[in-house]
Amino acid sequence: MITAPKQKNEDKNLDLTLRPQKWDEYIGQKNIKDNLKILIQAAAQRGQPIEHVLLYGPAGLGKTSLAHLIAREMNTNIRVTSGPAIERVGDLASILTNLMPNDILFVDEAHRLNKMIEEVLYPAMESRTLDIIIGKGPSAKTIQLDLPPFTLIAATTRIGLLSGPLRSRFGGIFRLDFYKEEDIQKILERSASLLRITLEPEAKKLIAKSSRFTPRVANRLLKRVRDWAEVHGTGVITTEAANKALALLEIDEQGLEPTDRKIIDAIIKKFHGGPVGLQALAAATSEEEETIIEVYEPYLMQIGFIERTPRGRVATHMAYNHLGLVPPAQGQLV
Ligand SMILES: Nc1ncnc2c1ncn2[C@@H]1O[C@H](COP(=O)(O)OP(=O)(O)OP(=O)(O)O)[C@@H](O)[C@H]1O
Ligand SMILES: [Mg+2]
Structure with missing residues (x-):
């Protein structure tokens, strides 16, 4: 769960080091x-x-x-x-x-x-x-x-x-709302300079796109990509380094990680696109209800991949397309 925005132990130091110290440093x-x-x-x-x-x-x-x-x-x-x-x-x-x-x-x-x-x-x-x-x-x-x-x-x-x-x-x-991509880019710039990381502009964009519009995730990815770049190169974060490191972490161009894909896949294949209740979805994906609500759902809703209806979660056309599946004919959704 590399992109799960909840604080993990590995984040504690990073959160402290990179915590904005002045209003100006608090972006967005x-x-x-x-x-x-x-x-x-x-x-x-x-x-x-x-x-x-x-x-x-x-x-x-x-x-x-x-x-x-x-x-x-x-x-x-x-x-x-x-x-x-x-x-x-x-x-x-x-x-x-x-x-x-x-x-x-x-x-x-x-x-x-x-x-x-x-x-x-x-x-x-x-x-x-x-x-x-x-x-x-x-x-x-x-x-x-x-x-x-x-x-x-x-x-x-x-x-x-x-x-x-x-x-x-x-x-x-x-x-607090999800951040704009350009704000995440600014946060990445600041973090890179504090951590003395050289971050090429295209690589910065790639990492920003994958960070769920969430500063903590952006900082964590920056660190992971830097690790990759140090092991495989000079430590400079190039476009290639960013692409390869993100691929290794199984994060796609929408910022989805395997669990996100598992969730939309389950809604589509096991529940015919929904609506499906939280309990059933948790059982079908072996994830905890709380984790789905707090970690996965907010972002999937933000990017318009799932919608919440009174009867449960529904996968949108965008979600079908993302998985390379054909959405049901108009009118069958929801
Ligand atoms: N507006 C911002 N500008 C720059 N960096 C930020 C901003 N917001 C958050 N960050 C970075 O993200 C990290 C996580 O933020 P923070 O711990 O404040 O989130 P939180 O909302 O309290 O999360 P949680 O719900 O898990 O407690 C911070 O340490 C900081 O490095
Ligand atoms: Mg907090």
């Missing part, structure tokens, strides 16, 4: 940047922390990077945690009571916060108070602690799994 997502700059400036003028921010969108598009940039811009500390890491109310209480005024608390994978934790978060977000219940039964008492002013920045790949009440407590909700 102009609308989000403009909105965030206003939130930040308005807060600064009022002398308050910025409103709580929710960032959502597919993996590897730059949510964590944005959270760090906001902290940098506000000149504040950022405390990083995640939904699954906060298991008990006590965990959250200790994080919150240890915040310094105006700190940013970054909660990644916010859709995995459990209900109990969410309920403690509501008053913390709204009125900066922490309600803690001490004891059990009739002698239980609630004590209320005041918290310092802080900003919660939450990130999720699955906005649909976030509860309504939690969503409604954010002052800014931003959806």
